[in-house]
Amino acid sequence: MTGSQRVVLLACGSFNPPTNMHLRMFEIARDFLHRTTNYHVVAGLMSPVHDKYGKEGLVNATDRVQMLRLALNSSAWVHVSEWETHQDDWTPTREVLQYHQELIDSMVNGNVDPTVKRQRVDGSTAWLTHLSGSTDAVTIKLLCGADLLESFARPGLWKDEDIEALVGKFGLVVITREGSNPYKFIYESDVLTRHQRNIHIVTEWITNEISSTKVRRALRRGDSVKYLVQDSVIDYIYKNALFDTHNKQARRLHVLGKEFMGPCGMCEAAGTPSRVHACGGVNRDAVSIDAATVTTTTLPPSPTPPPSTVVT
Ligand SMILES: Nc1ncnc2c1ncn2[C@@H]1O[C@H](COP(=O)(O)OP(=O)(O)OP(=O)(O)O)[C@@H](O)[C@H]1O
Numbered sequence: 001m002t003g004s005q006r007v008v009l010l011a012c013g014s015f016n017p018p019t020n021m022h023l024r025m026f027e028i029a030r031d032f033l034h035r036t037t038n039y040h041v042v043a044g045l046m047s048p049v050h051d052k053y054g055k056e057g058l059v060n061a062t063d064r065v066q067m068l069r070l071a072l073n074s075s076a077w078v079h080v081s082e083w084e085t086h087q088d089d090w091t092p093t094r095e096v097l098q099y100h101q102e103l104i105d106s107m108v109n110g111n112v113d114p115t116v117k118r119q120r121v122d123g124s125t126a127w128l129t130h131l132s133g134s135t136d137a138v139t140i141k142l143l144c145g146a147d148l149l150e151s152f153a154r155p156g157l158w159k160d161e162d163i164e165a166l167v168g169k170f171g172l173v174v175i176t177r178e179g180s181n182p183y184k185f186i187y188e189s190d191v192l193t194r195h196q197r198n199i200h201i202v203t204e205w206i207t208n209e210i211s212s213t214k215v216r217r218a219l220r221r222g223d224s225v226k227y228l229v230q231d232s233v234i235d236y237i238y239k240n241a242l243f244d245t246h247n248k249q250a251r252r253l254h255v256l257g258k259e260f261m262g263p264c265g266m267c268e269a270a271g272t273p274s275r276v277h278a279c280g281g282v283n284r285d286a287v288s289i290d291a292a293t294v295t296t297t298t299l300p301p302s303p304t305p306p307p308s309t310v311v312t
């Protein structure tokens with residue numbers, strides 16, 4: 001695209017778990033920027049936060065990275081950056097953007113700064129290779145929901161100089177969320193108003209208030225999260241008993257009309273007899289599981305779904 005400026009959109013967050021709305025953010029932002037600005041979005045990055053961020057209920061980074069990888073199998077242009085998760089501690093968002101901009105500078109833009117001691121470029125930076133082959137420089141912008149923008153006002157959460165750098169140096173692409181008013185928020189902030197040209201507010205008309213919190217709540221209750229989260233991610237969550245789904249496996253498998261043949265690694269490790277697992281998983285002859293009670297029922301042969309033994 002001639003005359004356009006190449007950008008990478010980077011979203012920071014817990015992604016605990018990644019939802020379809022996290023993925024949609026990138027599509028919405030790219031459409032908007034291509035329609036209304038001279039920017040050409042060449043890649044998207046999702047940077048899951050370090051375990052030491054310490055948010056309640058945060059599952060470990062290995063699982064969050066894995067879920068993101070599975071979710072992003074459906075995207076040709078958005079990738080996971082594991083860099084944050086490999087640091088010794090939590091990294092402020094400004095430094096996350098700075099690191100990725102320097103990485104792009106040295107690998108794509110040809111501005112190698114010898115004073116910058118670069119971290120090892122790992123497999124998760126393969127996305128960079130797609131950006132070579134053009135002399136147009138690539139810059140990075142923070143992609144976020146309006147709630148993240150509004151968190152700038154929370155006392156002690158963000159340093160003033162970090163906010164200044166995020167809006168002044170990098171720029172923001174903000175997706176509206178129910179209950180937020182980013183225009184008013186910018187109006188009320190001197191620093192944001194000063195850099196308003198660098199803040200792109202994208203009104204999402206097809207509103208969708210999926211949040212990881214709501215997905216975790218549904219999982220905890222054994223409710224379906226299908227069509228809120230990618231199927232591969234749901235499978236991963238149940239397989240690894242994340243988000244308190246440990247005792248919900250039998251219920252889900254009943255709903256799906258499937259059987260759970262294999263024992264759960266945790267139950268095996270705990271030495272539970274293999275026929276009925278404390279996790280709710282069962283071998284072929286046993287089912288009907290509740291967090292409190294375990295009843296044995298003989299199942300009809302596969303593939304007929306088991307009788308309605310779902311425990312409410
Ligand atoms: N429904 C949504 N609409 C717009 N932005 C969203 C939406 N859900 C998440 N985001 C944005 O995605 C980024 C990462 O979000 P995060 O992982 O905190 O998700 P979340 O769903 O808001 O999480 P939680 O519910 O655990 O607080 C943030 O910038 C957040 O504002």
Ligand SMILES: NC(=O)c1ccc[n+]([C@@H]2O[C@H](COP(=O)(O)O)[C@@H](O)[C@H]2O)c1
Pocket residue numbers: 012013014015048049053055091092093094148157158159162
């Ligand atoms: N000062 C900062 O740089 C700062 C403060 C709060 C949150 N954040 C980031 O914003 C994201 C917020 O994620 P959650 O909405 O899941 O809390 C995380 O990536 C976190 O690192 C950064």
